[in-house]
Amino acid sequence: MCAENTPSPVSTRLTDSVSAAGVALVVWVARQRGESAARETADAAPFFLGVIAAAAIELAFARWPERAARLWRRPAVRVGSPVGLAVGTLLASRRRDGAPSAVVLGGLAGYAALLVGIVSGVIPEPASWFGSRGRGDPDGDG
Numbered sequence: 001m002c003a004e005n006t007p008s009p010v011s012t013r014l015t016d017s018v019s020a021a022g023v024a025l026v027v028w029v030a031r032q033r034g035e036s037a038a039r040e041t042a043d044a045a046p047f048f049l050g051v052i053a054a055a056a057i058e059l060a061f062a063r064w065p066e067r068a069a070r071l072w073r074r075p076a077v078r079v080g081s082p083v084g085l086a087v088g089t090l091l092a093s094r095r096r097d098g099a100p101s102a103v104v105l106g107g108l109a110g111y112a113a114l115l116v117g118i119v120s121g122v123i124p125e126p127a128s129w130f131g132s133r134g135r136g137d138p139d140g141d142g
Contacts, residue, residue, distance in 0.1 A: 050106025
């Protein structure tokens with residue numbers, strides 16, 4: 001059950017997934033207009049680095065859910081993160097071929113796969129990954 005004034009995981013998942021899909025679309029379209037975009041964006045190593053990075057970020061969010069929720073509730077973070085990711089990727093891709101795009105697309109694909117797994121029930125809710133971590137726990141945050 002969600003506390004008062006805390007958005008439900010489902011509502012944030014919808015907006016987060018739409019935001020991630022928008023970033024992926026911008027990055028993909030921009031790379032397809034590049035010179036050798038298809039070959040560079042299809043490189044497996046940067047793509048899987050992005051998948052691993054997305055998993056690491058989600059693990060950190062699951063490990064410290066209260067901190068992550070406080071941070072993610074800030075409008076500047078919720079809006080600035082996808083915009084910054086898209087702009088940063090496009091700027092980095094101008095200097096380093098397709099590797100930044102591949103990393104970002106891999107990360108977004110990893111996030112989407114994780115989201116599908118959670119929504120379908122194959123993967124448990126991230127809040128349960130590390131057990132209950134309340135104020136009474138020796139390793140708790142409070």
